[in-house]
Amino acid sequence: MNTLSYGLLTLLSANSLSGYELTQNIKPLWRAGHSQIYPLLMSMEQQGYISYQLIEQSDKPDKKEYSITEAGLEQLRKWVEAPAEPPVLRDELHFKLYSLWLTKPEEAKDLLQKRAEFCKSELERYKVLLKANEVLRDERGETRELKATTFGRYLLIRKRVLDMESSIQFCEWALEELEPAK
Structure with missing residues (x-):
């Protein structure tokens, strides 16, 4: 399988x-x-x-x-x-960032701003899923513990929230890096 x-x-x-x-x-x-x-x-x-x-x-x-x-x-x-395999990392943005020197500053900024907007949208979606998971947990009378059927889902959604927050922070940092030195 x-x-x-x-x-x-x-x-x-x-x-x-x-x-x-x-x-x-x-x-x-x-x-x-x-x-x-x-x-x-x-x-x-x-x-x-x-x-x-x-x-x-x-x-x-x-x-x-x-x-x-x-x-x-x-x-x-x-x-x-069983142990999990190392994560597969496939993000087109990584190659684009590596080759960023080939584009104009405004195009580079646009690339990062669009990724930040996407991540903000995903972040909101995951926050809604987090609330829905809490409702499901309450409906099932579960607590936040390993044996609860909603616990793994909770951990996964929290991971995605943290991933999106981290990506937004990266984009904001990278946009600052693109600003000319003063």
């Missing part, structure tokens, strides 16, 4: 979801589309890690709602306990 497969199991460990819902929920965590997700769902179902229930719909095509099985939970548990 690949990392995306484990990501799908992770999402299914919290809730049963349709393929469309899985595709939408994975977006903040991992870049993947329908063409990757649906073959993995079929494979994981054949391996016994997930099952599905066919939901009949009158106004739309029928949908499959996937759930993790005990075998899937055990597979996910083993994966979670």
Whole structure:
């Protein structure tokens, strides 16, 4: 199984979801589309890690709602306990910053300002997700502890908040660096 497969199991460990819902929920965590997700769902179902229930719909095509099985939970548990691979760093901005000397100062500033604006937008989105996670935690009567199903989600959203705050700080610092020395 690949990392995306484990990501799908992770999402299914919290809730049963349709393929469309899985595709939408994975977006903040991992870049993947329908063409990757649906073959993995079929494979994981054949391996016994997930099952599905066919939901009949009158106004739309029928949908499959996937759930993790005990075998899937055990597979996910083993994966979670194994050391994580080093993070993959793929950010086009890094190459652009390296080659910044090839552009005009106003273009360089624009590049950094647009990244800062994107990060500010993402920061607001993650703050909304953080509040939603708190509501979910309260609804489930959970506390902020390892065994709570919402705890890992909370840690992940907080990481993304910190990442966006750090990126905004970097952009602001870099914009100051672009100002002529006085």
